[in-house]
Amino acid sequence: MQQPPPPPQPPWPQQPRPSRRPISIVGVIVAIVAGLVLLLGNLSNLGGRSATTTTTSTATVSVIAGSELCWSGAIGDSTKDGCGTATFQIDGIAGIYSANAQKQSDDQGELTLVLTINGAEVDRATTFAAYGIAQVQGSAER
Numbered sequence: 411m412q413q414p415p416p417p418p419q420p421p422w423p424q425q426p427r428p429s430r431r432p433i434s435i436v437g438v439i440v441a442i443v444a445g446l447v448l449l450l451g452n453l454s455n456l457g458g459r460s461a462t463t464t465t466t467s468t469a470t471v472s473v474i475a476g477s478e479l480c481w482s483g484a485i486g487d488s489t490k491d492g493c494g495t496a497t498f499q500i501d502g503i504a505g506i507y508s509a510n511a512q513k514q515s516d517d518q519g520e521l522t523l524v525l526t527i528n529g530a531e532v533d534r535a536t537t538f539a540a541y542g543i544a545q546v547q548g549s550a551e552r
Contacts, residue, residue, distance in 0.1 A: 467528055467550035468527070469528075470498065470500065471523060471524070472498075473522075474520075474521070475494055475513075476494065477495075478494075478517070479513060479515070479517055480514040481512060481521055486498065486509060487503070502549070507525060508548075510523070510544065510546075511523055515541070516541060518539075518540065520536060522544060525548050527550050528550065
C-alpha cells in the first residue's frame with residue numbers, strides 16, 4: 411500500500427504559532443478588586459483628609475473687569491457669566507478651590523481673577539489677550 415503524498419508546503423517559511431495561555435477569570439477579578447481598593451483608599455485620603463470631611467474655610471473669587479468687558483467661566487462648582495466686576499463665594503472640593511474666566515470679546519482690556527481664602531489672597535491671574543483666559547486655584551492648607 412502506498413502512502414499519500416505530503417501536503418503541499420507554502421512558498422514562505424511557516425512561523426511557529428505562539429502559545430496562548432488562557433486568562434484566568436479569578437486573576438482578572440483579583441486585579442479589579444485590588445485596583446478598586448487602591449482607588450477608594452486614595453480617594454478617602456485625598457489631601458490627608460477624609461473625603462467626607464467638610465472644611466470651615468471661606469473662599470471668594472473676585473472677577474475684576476471694566477464695565478463693558480463681558481466674561482464667562484467656571485467659578486467654583488458652577489458656571490457664571492457677567493460683565494464688569496463681580497465677587498462670588500465658592501465651595502471647594504477636599505479643601506481645593508479653583509476658578510477660571512474667559513473674555514467674551516477681542517477687547518484688549520484687563521480681566522483679573524483673585525482667589526481669597528479665609529481673608530488672605532491666595533492667587534491672582536490677569537489676561538489682556540483677546541478672548542484671554544485667567545485661572546486661579548489654591549487650598550486652605552497653603
